[in-house]
Amino acid sequence: MVKEIEKAGFTVVQMANLIPVAKTVGANRMVPTISIPYPLGDPSTSKEEQWELRYHRVGVALDALTTEIEEQKVFDVEI
Amino acid sequence: MKKAVVYLNQFFGQIGGEDVADHAPEIREEKVGAAMLYDQLLDAEVTHTVICGDNFMGSNTEEAVEIILDFLKDVDFDIFFAGPAFQAGRYGMACGEIGKAVKEEFDVPVISSMNIENPGVEVFKKDIYIFPGGHSAAKMRDDVKKITDFGNKILNGEKLLPAEEEGYYKRGIRHQYFLEDETPAYERAIDMLLKKINGEEFESELPIPELDLVEIAPAIEDLSETTIALVTSGGIVPVDNPDKIQSASATRWGKYDISGMDRLENRDSNNFKTIHAGYDPAAADADPNVVVPVDAMRKYEEEGRIGKLHDYFYSTVGTGTTQKEAARMGKEIAQELQDANVQAVILTST
Numbered sequence: 001m002v003k004e005i006e007k008a009g010f011t012v013v014q015m016a017n018l019i020p021v022a023k024t025v026g027a028n029r030m031v032p033t034i035s036i037p038y039p040l041g042d043p044s045t046s047k048e049e050q051w052e053l054r055y056h057r058v059g060v061a062l063d064a065l066t067t068e069i070e071e072q073k074v075f076d077v078e079i
Numbered sequence: 080m081k082k083a084v085v086y087l088n089q090f091f092g093q094i095g096g097e098d099v100a101d102h103a104p105e106i107r108e109e110k111v112g113a114a115m116l117y118d119q120l121l122d123a124e125v126t127h128t129v130i131c132g133d134n135f136m137g138s139n140t141e142e143a144v145e146i147i148l149d150f151l152k153d154v155d156f157d158i159f160f161a162g163p164a165f166q167a168g169r170y171g172m173a174c175g176e177i178g179k180a181v182k183e184e185f186d187v188p189v190i191s192s193m194n195i196e197n198p199g200v201e202v203f204k205k206d207i208y209i210f211p212g213g214h215s216a217a218k219m220r221d222d223v224k225k226i227t228d229f230g231n232k233i234l235n236g237e238k239l240l241p242a243e244e245e246g247y248y249k250r251g252i253r254h255q256y257f258l259e260d261e262t263p264a265y266e267r268a269i270d271m272l273l274k275k276i277n278g279e280e281f282e283s284e285l286p287i288p289e290l291d292l293v294e295i296a297p298a299i300e301d302l303s304e305t306t307i308a309l310v311t312s313g314g315i316v317p318v319d320n321p322d323k324i325q326s327a328s329a330t331r332w333g334k335y336d337i338s339g340m341d342r343l344e345n346r347d348s349n350n351f352k353t354i355h356a357g358y359d360p361a362a363a364d365a366d367p368n369v370v371v372p373v374d375a376m377r378k379y380e381e382e383g384r385i386g387k388l389h390d391y392f393y394s395t396v397g398t399g400t401t402q403k404e405a406a407r408m409g410k411e412i413a414q415e416l417q418d419a420n421v422q423a424v425i426l427t428s429t
Binding site for chain 2: 001002003004005006007008009010011012013014015016017018020021022024025026028033034035036037038039040041043050051054055058059061062065066067068069070071072
């Protein structure tokens with residue numbers, strides 16, 4: 001899906017836990033998430049922590065959209 | 080008697096389903112679940128079964144591999160099997176990760192089985208032997224038979240043939256090899272050239288692997304002028320699943336209005352839930368924003384960092400879904416996005 005969307009000319013960032021799969025499929029901009037069943041907020045942590053993590057990682061995804069890249073790139077996250 | 084070790088996920092290792100997909104690695108000095116079938120078919124004894132939850136391996140790969148290699152360092156074994164993983168993507172990736180690590184650390188043959196649609200094939204076929212397998216556990220017996228037959232050939236020191244003849248996915252490794260009819264290279268090259276000149280079909284002896292990458296879209300210059308859409312393969316839908324998107328092997332997708340919503344409200348309040356059958360739905364049902372981050376996008380919209388969050392998000396289910404169907408759905412969604420004047424996309428996958 002990510003490839004077809006990019007082929008159509010959209011700047012797209014994929015947020016995924018299985019980065020090796022995203023790479024093999026051919027995503028160009030990638031941001032890691034924390035797990036498969038809860039990509040952007042671990043339910044064993046507080047609501048505030050989940051929110052901070054999600055706000056941060058979506059922010060990294062937005063940075064990715066504004067970054068020129070020459071090849072496939074996984075963007076670093078801090079939390 | 081030679082010895083074998085088998086790697087299984089939480090399901091085939093009889094720990095449980097998605098609710099225990101976080102199960103940490105363990106090793107048992109016995110044959111668990113599918114390991115019994117291996118034991119019957121192999122010219123070796125299966126002495127140990129390693130079991131690890133797919134999510135544990137997916138999310139903590141390094142830690143999981145380290146734990147398992149540590150388990151194995153005092154185990155004496157001649158061959159290692161992982162799976163079969165069928166069309167289960169996470170399981171296939173797990174079999175590949177651990178298989179590759181075991182091969183590197185202990186230098187024993189490692190064999191697995193996966194359906195052609197399993198992402199593990201593309202990622203790991205160069206590292207370990209992977210045989211084509213069925214879609215689901217209904218093919219367990221056939222798939223295990225195939226890989227144990229090949230395992231027995233290795234254990235018994237029989238001559239191994241190229242990938243096409245043995246039946247595993249090509250690893251792209253070149254071997255020196257003498258043809259039975261001993262046709263020398265120059266004759267084969269001339270034959271091939273003549274075929275090419277005459278416009279006939281010919282088969283190269285040095286196939287170049289195809290890389291199918293998409294041209295990188297340019298960076299967005301000014302996010303504050305940009306409309307961004309959320310797309311997901313995580314199966315988030317209104318609780319009544321109005322488009323009847325399938326829980327696995329999806330062929331349908333839906334678009335759902337989020338205009339005026341600060342966040343996605345959850346299943347208990349009768350709003351959004353996940354129908355994805357490939358992961359434990361508890362967290363996504365309790366808070367769908369962990370899969371489709373509407374709340375965070377609204378905050379960035381309010382702060383003026385992005386122009387607008389598109390009024391709809393797009394959703395399908397990415398488990399067991401074939402690449403062909405995913406590509407078609409991707410195209411259809413892209414068309415919608417074009418019609419709606421969206422400029423950028425965040426796609427979340429589970």
